[in-house]
Amino acid sequence: MPLPQLDMPVTVAVIGSGSMGGGIAQLAAQAGHPVRLFDAQEGAAERALERISADLAGAVKRGRLDDAQKDAVMGRLSVANTLLDLEGCGLVVEAIVEKLEPKQTLFRQLEEVLDESAVLATNTSSISITAVAQGLVHPNRVIGWHFFNPAPRMKLVEVIAGLETDPALVAEMHALSRAWGKTPVDAPNAPGFIVNRVARPYYAEGLRLLAERLAPLEAIDRLMREAGGFSLGPFELIDLIGVDVNLSVTESVYAATQQDNRYAPHLIQQELVRAGHFGRKSGRGFYDYRPTAGKLHAVGLAAVGEAPALRVAGDLGLLQPLVERLQGAGATVSRDDGLAAGSFAFGEVTVALTDGRTATERAAGGGPLLLLDLARDYATTTLVGAAASAGADAHLPVLAAALQPAGIELLRLNDVAGLGVMRVVCGLANEAADLVTWTGTSAQDIDVAMVLGTAYPVGPLAWADAIGPSRVVQVLEHLHAHYGEARYRRSPRLLRARFAQESLHA
Numbered sequence: 324m325p326l327p328q329l330d331m332p333v334t335v336a337v338i339g340s341g342s343m344g345g346g347i348a349q350l351a352a353q354a355g356h357p358v359r360l361f362d363a364q365e366g367a368a369e370r371a372l373e374r375i376s377a378d379l380a381g382a383v384k385r386g387r388l389d390d391a392q393k394d395a396v397m398g399r400l401s402v403a404n405t406l407l408d409l410e411g412c413g414l415v416v417e418a419i420v421e422k423l424e425p426k427q428t429l430f431r432q433l434e435e436v437l438d439e440s441a442v443l444a445t446n447t448s449s450i451s452i453t454a455v456a457q458g459l460v461h462p463n464r465v466i467g468w469h470f471f472n473p474a475p476r477m478k479l480v481e482v483i484a485g486l487e488t489d490p491a492l493v494a495e496m497h498a499l500s501r502a503w504g505k506t507p508v509d510a511p512n513a514p515g516f517i518v519n520r521v522a523r524p525y526y527a528e529g530l531r532l533l534a535e536r537l538a539p540l541e542a543i544d545r546l547m548r549e550a551g552g553f554s555l556g557p558f559e560l561i562d563l564i565g566v567d568v569n570l571s572v573t574e575s576v577y578a579a580t581q582q583d584n585r586y587a588p589h590l591i592q593q594e595l596v597r598a599g600h601f602g603r604k605s606g607r608g609f610y611d612y613r614p615t616a617g618k619l620h621a622v623g624l625a626a627v628g629e630a631p632a633l634r635v636a637g638d639l640g641l642l643q644p645l646v647e648r649l650q651g652a653g654a655t656v657s658r659d660d661g662l663a664a665g666s667f668a669f670g671e672v673t674v675a676l677t678d679g680r681t682a683t684e685r686a687a688g689g690g691p692l693l694l695l696d697l698a699r700d701y702a703t704t705t706l707v708g709a710a711a712s713a714g715a716d717a718h719l720p721v722l723a724a725a726l727q728p729a730g731i732e733l734l735r736l737n738d739v740a741g742l743g744v745m746r747v748v749c750g751l752a753n754e755a756a757d758l759v760t761w762t763g764t765s766a767q768d769i770d771v772a773m774v775l776g777t778a779y780p781v782g783p784l785a786w787a788d789a790i791g792p793s794r795v796v797q798v799l800e801h802l803h804a805h806y807g808e809a810r811y812r813r814s815p816r817l818l819r820a821r822f823a824q825e826s827l828h829a
């Protein structure tokens with residue numbers, strides 16, 4: 324089967340004109356293609372054209388487009404009333420309901436209408452591309468082309484080959500993605516592809532930390548944003564995505580992995596969906612968005628007393644920039660070679676970075692211990708989480724007094740294994756490393772996908788390199804021992820990086 328030259332102004336058919344189809348149609352028209360938009364629901368395609376027109380009018384107002392350009396884009400868009408009106412299209416992008424049978428039926432009907440060289444792309448976010456192509460005469464022209472919402476603005480697109488997809492088509496879709504101003508990555512035809520797979524621990528660990536009462540939900544969100552550098556915390560993000568939509572992605576990954584416990588839906592989220600609390604769109608989710616609701620904002624712990632003098636270990640490891648910052652803000656610091664590497668102390672209290680054990684376990688038989696959570700960058704962070712070993716809570720306000728002169732607020736956490744940012748980041752890195760191990764996806768594609776598709780501050784594998792693969796493995800092994808759950812099994816790829824002392828990008 325000859326493949327068409329997709330970079331020519333090939334006519335594009337977009338099927339399904341909801342949130343995604345409308346955006347993809349706009350994108351295709353802006354890239355210069357004639358576009359025919361079809362939707363099974365009467366009037367839906369026309370409404371999509373109205374939304375596109377309003378969006379372009381906004382761009383004209385902001386000076387990004389002139390009227391003539393807007394008219395040219397609108398002039399390339401037309402509505403197809405039946406599938407027969409799609410005859411002659413060289414590329415179809417399917418964005419209909421997320422169910423296998425309707426997609427298969429549609430593609431079989433399209434084979435009757437279209438030239439045999441026409442490319443059939445599906446924007447599915449969870450269904451196997453091989454399954455969509457099943458039963459077609461030419462399954463080699465079916466490919467996954469997964470855009471992110473809103474399609475005209477989100478830079479990332481995942482390109483997914485099914486078992487029968489022509490490898491030459493993958494290269495063509497990369498070229499076309501770039502021509503449309505997107506950054507393409509090769510994603511495996513595996514549950515969740517890259518972004519929806521690697522992001523699972525962000526939600527799953529967030530929910531488990533909430534259930535175990537690491538801190539109130541607004542405090543966990545604040546910790547992830549301000550200490551972790553994520554643009555939204557897990558609960559505000561789920562509320563934005565839709566509690567129900569996010570749950571259905573979890574359920575589909577869970578089902579497609581033969582119910583791997585790592586992806587099991589969480590009761591807290593299931594209960595919200597049962598109660599109709601779908602997030603922002605329904606006025607309530609994890610948060611209450613109704614006008615009568617009060618605003619929640621987690622506040623840091625009040626500092627008590629003067630900043631204490633600090634004794635520091637010769638090798639501070641990841642805490643080095645933090646201690647330098649405290650010193651720069653006037654702290655008295657002396658060296659104490661009796662301290663374990665990676666720790667500092669004031670009075671009888673030791674302070675260390677979490678290694679995946681609780682403070683209480685680590686302190687057993689010794690003096691009081693405070694554990695710090697990971698921060699994206701200790702040299703600039705304005706917030707750090709910390710927990711105390713049993714009986715040592717009274718020392719947390721003194722640690723807050725030590726951090727305050729450097730402009731760092733302390734957020735009190737309960738003594739939960741691995742704390743917040745560290746546990747989430749190790750979970751994300753482990754998931755990413757497993758995708759490398761089990762599907763051969765490149766570390767580069769994963770990190771690019773997570774930064775562009777979810778606005779993470781850095782790719783999870785680059786982050787694991789910065790923390791050190793040994794530290795990530797250690798945290799996961801401690802979590803595994805603590806909970807006795809297979810969800811924390813560490814990835815073979817992480818283990819290799821640890822023993823070979825190589826980068827996860829090697």
Ligand code: NAI
Nearest residue numbers: 339340341342343344362363364418419420421447448472
């Ligand atoms: P939507 O519900 O907003 O739009 C779907 C449209 O398809 C509706 O207008 C519906 O009338 C039409 N439709 C349904 N069955 C049809 C059929 N057999 N033939 C023609 N039209 C049909 O859905 P949305 O959110 O735009 O999602 C569409 C696809 O894109 C799904 O596969 C979804 O998983 C995927 N996706 C969604 C993302 C999102 O954030 N909403 C992100 C990336 C992919």
